[in-house]
Amino acid sequence: MASASVKDVAALAQVSVGTVSNVLNRPEIVAPETVERVMSAMQKLSYVRNEAARQLRLGHSQALGLITLSGGNPFFTDLATAAEDAAADAGYSVIVGNSNNLREREAGYLGLFEELRVRGVLLSPVADPARRLRQLRDRGIASVLVDRVSTDESFSSVSVDDVAGGALAASHLIDSGRTRLAFVGGPLEIRQVSDRLEGARREVEKHPGVSIEVVPVAELTVMEGRRAGEQLVQRPPAQRPDGVFAANDLVAVGLLQGLFINGRVAIPEDIALVGYDDIMFASASVVPLTSVRQPSHLIGQTGVSILLEEAEDPDLEPRHVLYQPELVVRRSSSLTATD
Structure with missing residues (x-):
């Protein structure tokens, strides 16, 4: 069975296609009773929004890309969780990829994110990614390095000393x-x-x-x-x-x-x-x-914050946030540690 279209929804709800579009994108300008009628029609028709078409119109998606060095390292899991929370607060989702410290896998994810028209990319790089990130920037995709500083200071970074x-x-x-x-x-x-x-x-x-x-x-x-x-x-x-x-x-x-x-x-x-x-x-x-x-959570949160600001204003000066590490002493190095 073919998927229901916007035209189908408009016909069932007895409104224009433009009104359906407004309900999907700017519901605040539509009368509440009309919104309810359109939403009811969508539910009856099992309508699924064509996000790919929407991305083509906007030029970008409501998603961010994140590439970590190792999906098996809990440090990166914590960083990714913090990034997802910060992105969700701003109305974005996060697509996470693990390069496993392989350049070809990192390149594959960057290519995928470019095809998906993500709003921006957080990257813990395998090597110096400056050339590839410049290409993404030319396509309107912002980039911020996390847990790493680039030799090219034109890209913002959030890392630890x-x-x-x-x-x-x-x-x-x-x-x-x-x-x-x-x-x-x-x-x-x-x-x-x-x-x-x-x-x-x-x-x-x-x-x-x-x-x-x-x-x-x-x-x-x-x-x-x-x-x-x-x-x-x-x-x-x-x-x-x-x-x-x-x-x-x-x-x-x-x-x-x-x-x-x-x-x-x-x-x-x-x-x-x-x-x-x-x-x-x-x-x-x-x-x-x-x-x-x-501070894995802080790195993830700060990375998303800077990335979204640069996505909105590509002319912002790059920032380089360098957090200081902290020693936590436990019994593996001290018999007097309280653990």
């Missing part, structure tokens, strides 16, 4: 008396990972007698963290680090499993452990996890 976060983690371990540090993370091509390592290295350089090694992992996942922990356990005790900084909390939870569950390493007596993001599971892990907290 990951260099400062890395320094916080290393400083805490050093102040706890740890001198053999390890950074577990990767790939280092991910800007956030390399920035966190850079911050830790800068802090280590301030303290003679303190060293830091890099233990690379292929992905920022629990399984990769567990593999790294099992590798560290195989070392003689004198060759193990006594303080470990994980690039994110998923890796840190895996490290806890690899180091602690087999009973060969005590946390934090033998190895103090610090994660990054302060996801919900950090405080609920078998040993509550010290972590560098990022």
Whole structure:
């Protein structure tokens, strides 16, 4: 059976096609009894609005696009939830895509969002996306980077100072008396990972007698963290680090499993452990996890706010919001922590 059209609705409600259009788009200018009659006709005919046609008329949709680096990381889940809430308050929906740190998948989502004529795009990029975002801007689609700063400052961004976060983690371990540090993370091509390592290295350089090694992992996942922990356990005790900084909390939870569950390493007596993001599971892990907290909800909300403002006024000067991270100390790095 063919779908009911606007003309069908108008005929049943005994109004003009223009009146039906007003009920759909500007009901406040239509008499209440007419709105009720048109809505009743739509219900009887099971009328479904042709949103694609509406987008063609407007030049854009009532949707925003969001591309995250990892759908499996609760940090990005929290960010996406906050973005959806902020967008809904403004009358928009959010279409979420996960690049899984793959450039081709990121490019695919950007192409899809362009075809869907989204109002704007929030992007946590795999690499520097400036050229592609300029193309979107030429098509009238605004873009804001989240959890990342672009080398092209003509695009607004909302992020956290990951260099400062890395320094916080290393400083805490050093102040706890740890001198053999390890950074577990990767790939280092991910800007956030390399920035966190850079911050830790800068802090280590301030303290003679303190060293830091890099233990690379292929992905920022629990399984990769567990593999790294099992590798560290195989070392003689004198060759193990006594303080470990994980690039994110998923890796840190895996490290806890690899180091602690087999009973060969005590946390934090033998190895103090610090994660990054302060996801919900950090405080609920078998040993509550010290972590560098990022304001994920604030990043999502602020990103949407800036994006919608720039969608309305493309001539606005780009803004770069840089939040400061916060260290949350728990038992994985301190026996005196209250958890």
